[in-house]
Structures are given as C-alpha cells and as structure tokens.
Amino acid sequence: MLRVSNLDESIKFYVDILKLKLVRKSDYPHGKFTLAFLSYDINEEPFLELTYNWETDNYNLGNGFGHIAIGVDDLYSTCEEITKKGGKITREPGPMKGSKSLLAFVEDPNGYKIELLQRT
Numbered sequence: 001m002l003r004v005s006n007l008d009e010s011i012k013f014y015v016d017i018l019k020l021k022l023v024r025k026s027d028y029p030h031g032k033f034t035l036a037f038l039s040y041d042i043n044e045e046p047f048l049e050l051t052y053n054w055e056t057d058n059y060n061l062g063n064g065f066g067h068i069a070i071g072v073d074d075l076y077s078t079c080e081e082i083t084k085k086g087g088k089i090t091r092e093p094g095p096m097k098g099s100k101s102l103l104a105f106v107e108d109p110n111g112y113k114i115e116l117l118q119r120t
Contacts, residue, residue, distance in 0.1 A: 002068075002112055003059050007034055007052035009109045014038050017087040018070070018106075018114070020048065059110070067105070067113035075102050075118040082106055093118075 004010040014020045020038040023046045027034045032054040037046030048068070072078045075093045083089055090113065091105035102118035 001049040001051055002108075002110070003051050003053065003056075004110050005052075005056070005058050006109065007036060007050060010050050010052075011036055011038075013087070013108050014048065014050070017082050017085045061111055065112070067115050069115040069117055071117050071119045073119055075104055075116055078116060079104050079106075 002010075011022060011025075015022055015038070020040060021042045023037045023039050023042060025034065025036040034052045034054070036050040036052070038048045038050070039046045079089055079093045088107045089104060090107050091103070093102060093104035093116070095101065096103050104116045106114050106116060108114060
C-alpha cells in the first residue's frame with residue numbers, strides 16, 4: 001500500500017504510464033479516506049493499493065521504504081514509452097552492477113521509486 005497525496009494524479013500515472021488497470025476504487029467517508037486497487041489484469045487480484053487520506057496533502061516517504069519492483073517484457077521499450085508519456089526515469093535501463101539482470105527505475109508523482117525488471 002502506498003499513501004498518496006493526489007489520488008487522481010497517482011491513478012493516472014499507474015494506469016497511463018505503467019499500464020496498470022484500476023480494479024476498484026472505494027470511498028470510506030467514516031474514515032475520511034479512499035482506496036484504489038490496481039493490477040495488470042482487471043480479472044486478477046490487485047497487487048497495488050493506493051490510499052488517499054482526505055485531510056492529508058503530503059507524506060514523508062521515510063527511510064524504511066526502498067521501492068516496489070515490477071517485471072516487464074521489454075525493459076528498453078517500456079522506458080521509452082514511459083519517457084514519451086512524461087514519466088520520470090531516474091535510472092536508465094541497463095545491467096545491474098555485477099549482474100546480468102537488466103533494470104531501470106522510474107519515480108511516481110509522490111516520489112515513490114519503482115524498479116522495472118526485465119523478465120527472463
């Protein structure tokens with residue numbers, strides 16, 4: 001679960017740029033928050049939850065969070081598409097130091113890091 005300061009902007013990033021699908025979105029007026037669940041397949045269980053607390057407009061990401069990781073079929077074309085759509089690549093695609101694994105990093109609108117890993 002990621003806490004986000006602008007739910008619409010965050011959903012747009014994950015749907016338009018990372019190609020996730022919004023599975024469901026629910027408001028909880030009694031708790032003053034909204035939950036959005038995303039997945040790559042609308043028929044599968046969501047794997048990412050975004051939480052928007054109505055009375056909070058920013059968060060400190062803290063030092064305990066590193067990043068989330070998502071496997072992609074074609075790392076280089078995925079990064080090209082992200083860049084074309086205005087996404088922020090913070091580490092260009094290429095091999096991980098000391099490994100044959102290919103990876104890149106992108107940052108969401110809230111500053112969360114997302115590692116993109118080439119599927120083998």
